[in-house]
Amino acid sequence: MSDEPPNNPSPADPTQLDRARRSLLRAAAWGGGIAGIGGLVGLSANRLARRTPAREAATPALGREFTYDVERFQTSDPALLRFVETARFPAGLERARNLTAGPDGSIWVVGTGGIRKFSAAGELTLAIPLDRPVYALALRASGEILAGQAGQISVLDAKGGVLTVWSDLPAGLLPTSIAIAGPHILVADAGNRVVLKLDATGNKTGVIGARDPDRNLRGFVVPSPYFCVRMASDGLLRVTNPGEHQIESYTLDGDLEAAWGTGSFAVAGFCGCCNPVSFDIFPDGSFVTCEKGLPRVKLYDSAGGFTGLVAGPEAFPEYLQAANAGTPHSLGSGIYAAIDPAGRVLVLDVVGGTVRIMQRKEPKP
Amino acid sequence: MTGGSNIGERHYPAQHPLNDPPKPGPSPALNRRGLLQAGARGLGLLGFGAAAGWLGARESKSDTRWQINPDLCIQCGRCATACVLQVSAVKCTHSYGVCGYCKLCTGYFEPEPINLDEGAENQLCPTGAIKREFIEDPYYEYSIIKELCIGCGKCVKGCNMFGNGSLYLQVNHDLCVNCDSCAIARECPALAFVKVPATRPYLLRGKGAAGK
Numbered sequence: 001m002s003d004e005p006p007n008n009p010s011p012a013d014p015t016q017l018d019r020a021r022r023s024l025l026r027a028a029a030w031g032g033g034i035a036g037i038g039g040l041v042g043l044s045a046n047r048l049a050r051r052t053p054a055r056e057a058a059t060p061a062l063g064r065e066f067t068y069d070v071e072r073f074q075t076s077d078p079a080l081l082r083f084v085e086t087a088r089f090p091a092g093l094e095r096a097r098n099l100t101a102g103p104d105g106s107i108w109v110v111g112t113g114g115i116r117k118f119s120a121a122g123e124l125t126l127a128i129p130l131d132r133p134v135y136a137l138a139l140r141a142s143g144e145i146l147a148g149q150a151g152q153i154s155v156l157d158a159k160g161g162v163l164t165v166w167s168d169l170p171a172g173l174l175p176t177s178i179a180i181a182g183p184h185i186l187v188a189d190a191g192n193r194v195v196l197k198l199d200a201t202g203n204k205t206g207v208i209g210a211r212d213p214d215r216n217l218r219g220f221v222v223p224s225p226y227f228c229v230r231m232a233s234d235g236l237l238r239v240t241n242p243g244e245h246q247i248e249s250y251t252l253d254g255d256l257e258a259a260w261g262t263g264s265f266a267v268a269g270f271c272g273c274c275n276p277v278s279f280d281i282f283p284d285g286s287f288v289t290c291e292k293g294l295p296r297v298k299l300y301d302s303a304g305g306f307t308g309l310v311a312g313p314e315a316f317p318e319y320l321q322a323a324n325a326g327t328p329h330s331l332g333s334g335i336y337a338a339i340d341p342a343g344r345v346l347v348l349d350v351v352g353g354t355v356r357i358m359q360r361k362e363p364k365p
Numbered sequence: 366m367t368g369g370s371n372i373g374e375r376h377y378p379a380q381h382p383l384n385d386p387p388k389p390g391p392s393p394a395l396n397r398r399g400l401l402q403a404g405a406r407g408l409g410l411l412g413f414g415a416a417a418g419w420l421g422a423r424e425s426k427s428d429t430r431w432q433i434n435p436d437l438c439i440q441c442g443r444c445a446t447a448c449v450l451q452v453s454a455v456k457c458t459h460s461y462g463v464c465g466y467c468k469l470c471t472g473y474f475e476p477e478p479i480n481l482d483e484g485a486e487n488q489l490c491p492t493g494a495i496k497r498e499f500i501e502d503p504y505y506e507y508s509i510i511k512e513l514c515i516g517c518g519k520c521v522k523g524c525n526m527f528g529n530g531s532l533y534l535q536v537n538h539d540l541c542v543n544c545d546s547c548a549i550a551r552e553c554p555a556l557a558f559v560k561v562p563a564t565r566p567y568l569l570r571g572k573g574a575a576g577k
Contacts, residue, residue: 017396021403028407061442065491068440068522070476221503223465224529243467243503263469265476272527273467293471293527323526326439326518 073265073294074320076312080267082299083310083345083358089122091353098176098278099348099355100137101340109348109355110134115147115160120340122355128160135225138178138185148175148187153202166202174225177278181231184252188239190227193220195239197252208254209239217256218244226277226292226334232285242274247287247304260304265294268306280339288345290335295319297337297347297358310337310345310358319351430566431547435533437557440518440525444534447552448516454540455516455549457494457509463531463571466504472524472532473497473507490520511537530570538566 091099097111105120112133117126128145136148143158152167153175174191185198186208197206211219220227221243228240236249236257245263250256265271272293279289285302288310297310313320319333336348345358433444433455444455469481473495478487483497494513498506509532516534524532536549550558561568 017400021400024400024404061446062517066442066445066517066519068489068519068526070526073476218502221468223467243465245469273465273469273471274528326522326525 070265070294073271074313076267076296076309076314080309081312082308082361084361085311085315085356086344086359087122087357088354089118091348091355092116092124092127093353095133096348096350096353097133097135097334098137098336099338099346100139101338101346102139103341105341107338107340107346107355108137108139110137110147115145115156118355120342122357126160128156130154136175136178136188138180140180146178146180146185148178150174150191153178153187153198155202164202166198168202169196169204176225177228177230179229179231179237181237181252186229186231186237188227188229190222190225193222193227195220195229195237195250206254208237208250208252209248209256215255217254221274223274226274228276228278230279230281232281233283234285238279238281238287240276240279242270242277245270245275247276247279247289260300267296267298267309271296277334278336280337280345282339282343288337288339290337290347292333292335293323295323295335295349297335297345311347311356315356316349316352319349322351428563429560430536430538430543430563431541431545431550431558432536432561432566432568433534434557434559434568435530435535435570437555438518438521438534439555439557440522440534441554442517443552443554444516444518444549447549449542449544449548450540453516453549454537454542455534456511456514456537456540457516457518457520457532458535458567458569459507459509460531460533460570461506463529464507465529465531466500466506467528468503468505470497470505470507470524471527472520476523489523490514491517495520507532533570535567535569 091109091111093109093111093113093116095112096109099110100108102108102117106125107118107120107122109116109118114130115128115134115137116124119125130147130149132149134147134149138146140146144163145156145158145160147154147156151173152165152169154165155163157163170189170192172191173189175187176190177188179186183200184205185200185202187196187198189196194210195208196204197208199205209217209220211217220239220241223243226240226242230238232238236251239248239250240246241248241259244261246259246261248256248259261276262269263271270276270289271291275291275293276289277292279287281287286307287300287302289298289300290296291298294313295316296313299307299310301307316335319335322333334350336350338346340346343360347356347358349356445453448454473489474481474487475489480487485493488495492513492515494510494515496508496510498508500506518534521532521534524530547558
């Protein structure tokens with residue numbers, strides 16, 4: 001009988017040693033596993049702690065003098081409103097970029113995804129998918145469609161079939177607005193900051209608005225891709241000069257005749273660095289203008305006197321939310337307006353992706 | 366048969382241990398030693414692994430930097446107040462390629478300036494950290510005086526709201542202590558602080574970015 005207790009095996013016992021070794025390895029494996037899991041938990045907790053923000057509201061951390069505040073300009077006097085919204089419908093494009101009213105009352109919206117035509121009531125009647133974004137559209141009397149795309153102008157038939165593409169145009173062309181004046185096609189080229197004058201077949205016949213001190217032309221200041229041209233019933237072109245906060249009048253030969261507009265956050269002026277971004281002209285020569293930054297659609301008489309609002313900033317809550325959140329603007333933030341044959345103002349809210357139909361509240365005095 | 370051998374049969378010297386007859390069991394001393402050796406090897410491996418992990422972690426820390434994604438930044442002002450440095454390492458950055466060189470720069474001027482000139486009453490920046498220089502009519506160039514900028518983002522908000530977003534905030538890595546425990550990142554309500562490779566530590570807009 002051994003002197004050692006039975007539960008205290010002899011170290012010489014190979015089975016016991018093997019068991020001990022296995023136990024040790026098992027313990028080490030468990031320990032390693034637990035330590036590994038602990039490490040992973042710690043690492044995840046650390047990462048989570050890093051990425052979990054202070055969830056208090058994003059209130060300014062600094063005093064008023066360090067805070068950009070234009071809130072006082074983001075509401076308007078209701079007494080200035082001359083129009084009321086009667087309908088709205090989604091533009092249905094990946095990104096809407098412009099709109100035009102057809103002579104038959106149709107509403108045309110263009111952007112990333114192509115062209116969409118709506119009835120005067122807002123029902124979709126035609127969709128023309130196009131690979132390249134469309135920035136501007138004009139309708140010829142023949143029914144042909146001129147679609148402005150980066151570097152080219154596509155000519156489509158009334159059903160959207162491509163007839164031809166005018167691509168032999170100045171490098172850097174970004175056509176953000178197209179107007180038709182008899183045989184002339186006027187293209188606001190935001191890329192080159194001039195208005196191109198084309199003939200009916202797309203050949204360049206002139207340039208309007210290039211800087212030329214000898215002709216008293218200071219040039220167009222177009223800091224961002226918002227540049228608009230319209231033909232007025234008085235035979236003069238109207239062109240925005242957004243960096244100068246003005247709308248300028250030119251002859252078709254390129255002579256500057258007049259200009260109006262001032263830069264101001266106040267309701268009668270054009271706010272920010274570069275406004276208006278678009279406009280249209282009523283048959284009586286008065287204007288509807290659109291501004292970005294403070295989304296405002298406003299009315300001016302033919303001499304540029306402020307007469308009222310179509311819609312104030314509060315009519316565009318999604319836009320204001322994006323602006324106040326500090327998200328970057330540029331291409332996605334324009335507001336566009338067109339006047340249809342019934343005198344309604346069609347407003348494209350790019351941020352909201354909707355077309356608003358605005359009806360005059362009272363007979364125009 | 367003497368002197369003969371079968372093919373494949375191996376012969377070892379008489380004293381070779383492999384010629385020894387099998388022993389009844391491992392000796393206690395040898396097994397204890399083996400156990401200790403195994404333990405030492407295990408510990409050594411563990412230590413090596415831990416050291417490698419630690420060094421790896423340290424390496425990954427030095428391989429990345431905290432930076433502000435300008436598309437997520439909401440200019441809340443915390444960059445100016447939360448940095449461990451007395452004056453924040455976050456500064457305004459200007460991408461000239463994106464800038465419109467506006468006469469009425471909404472990042473430089475108060476919303477309703479009295480005049481479009483460099484008068485202090487017209488300037489938006491509370492520390493006067495933006496320099497305005499005439500280039501040619503009607504264009505002006507704006508540059509950031511880093512020593513004066515505190516990273517409050519007031520100018521950034523004005524530029525984003527009305528302009529092209531050419532002004533934006535960035536962590537300046539010549540000032541950042543790179544502690545990897547960024548106090549601003551913890552406070553950022555917009556989750557705009559992200560880790561970027563140390564070899565490309567800035568998230569710049571457009572071309573021709575400067576001011577960093």
